[in-house]
Amino acid sequence: MPRDLGFDLFRVPDLTKSTIDQGEPMFGMVICDDRRWAEAWRCLGLQEVEVVLLGFNGPGYTPHIWSTDLNLLRQASADATFRHKLAMQAHSYTNSCFSVSAAQFSLYNGKYDLAGGSTIVGPDGKIIVESQTEEDEVIIADCDLDWCESGENTNIWFRQTSTNGTLWHLDFTNRRNRAT
Template sequence: MARKLKVAAAQVGAIHRNTPRTEVLTRLIQLLEDAAKQNVNLAVFPETTFTTFFPRYYITDEDDLSSYFEKEDESIGGDITNSPNVKIFFDRSKQLGIDVQIGYGEDTGKERYNTAVYVSGKTGDVLNKYRKVHLPGTIEPFDLDPDTTNQLEKRYFLPGNLGFNAFRATSLKDICGGQSPIIGQLICNDRRWAEGWRCYGLQGTEIICCGYNTTAYAPKLWGGDQSITREKAYEEAMFHHKLVVQAHAYTNSLFCITSGRSGLDDGLHPLIPGSMIVNPEGHIIAESKTEDDELVIAEIDLDDCNQGKERTFNLGKHRRPEMYGRLVEDGGVKIPPEP
């Protein structure tokens, strides 16, 4: 029996710093309703979807900073789906019966993370939580010019501590030939690092869900190189985004649904689109056409993962883990000495 699913990358356009959550939620729920009309089973939303991508700003006021996070503590049952700010979104996904992955700033009451959850459309339960491992950027801002696109994730978040753990999306078992899909999660910069993908490949993962916010032009972020044009910067950002997703989907024989925040935030911060669905052979089978709110939809058959998993990238048959010790022994580059 074919193991077919209808999946969507739910791209979200510009969200400004002063955009109310209520307005964002209205847009997100519209995407859910449009997905339901097209019989989508799983929708993947971007990184920090409920707010603008606030790590680009140098924020010193604690009340302002905390407003971008969702609190997860005992007062709300310890679960993002019960957060008063965003509960309506998860309630609607359950009513429509659509599984969702969505990213947000997580505040545990003691620690803060860049987080994504996978929530069952069948029961409304969180099936898995992932915290971004590879935080880019700096702790201190490049400068204090409010127009500068900073990258301050290391200032506002702790590195993820939940690892790369695949899980079964039991909510999709009946739809998917009686065998629950094996899902993995990544967030933005994680997609550039091969290690996470391989961890998922070693668990037989069939679908990676990945949300992102990727700048299209930020010279100070790239070391102050003012010579690069906006057009060239956009072209390079799109190229590298597609390169890593297509390559790692191929080398781990899995589908990837990757969804971006895009457009021009606050008239200052351009983000690439590039939301897409990639198959286990590394081909883009569906891709966004705008920089606005947009559903990118494809029907996929998880049996298409088998060719790579059983032949070209049969990890149990062809890997040589005894040769890979350096991958975990060395945290950085160790250059061979001159003879």
């Protein structure tokens, strides 16, 4: 089946007034680390997703990885939040869709810092609204789904996916073992 790429979209009936031409809004979902990888987003984008939903817990300061220096806490958390926003903005832009991410800002198991970073990003890659505190917080934004069309008409559909043969047929059997 065309566009059956393993990441299914779902329709949200009665969210907006649907029309014969547009139908109901198309939503997709990725979880946690999927936000970083273009393949998951592209599978949704090729199905004309309008809003991608993401729930995640992102580590801020992880002493078992970085060090035990507590002075690194603030910088490590800022770096993690930067990388999260970078991924959300880039993928929203390249797939001309809104993205809504919900993050937990706290200590995991009372021990490891979670960086937070709840955001709503527009199809142009700009952050519309983001969490402002280190407390539980709800963020909302009006999202005009017609805005997704401008990017689709100027950006997304000019790709020639039929020329991506190497992308779809990679062979990892001879991959270098990094552990040795």
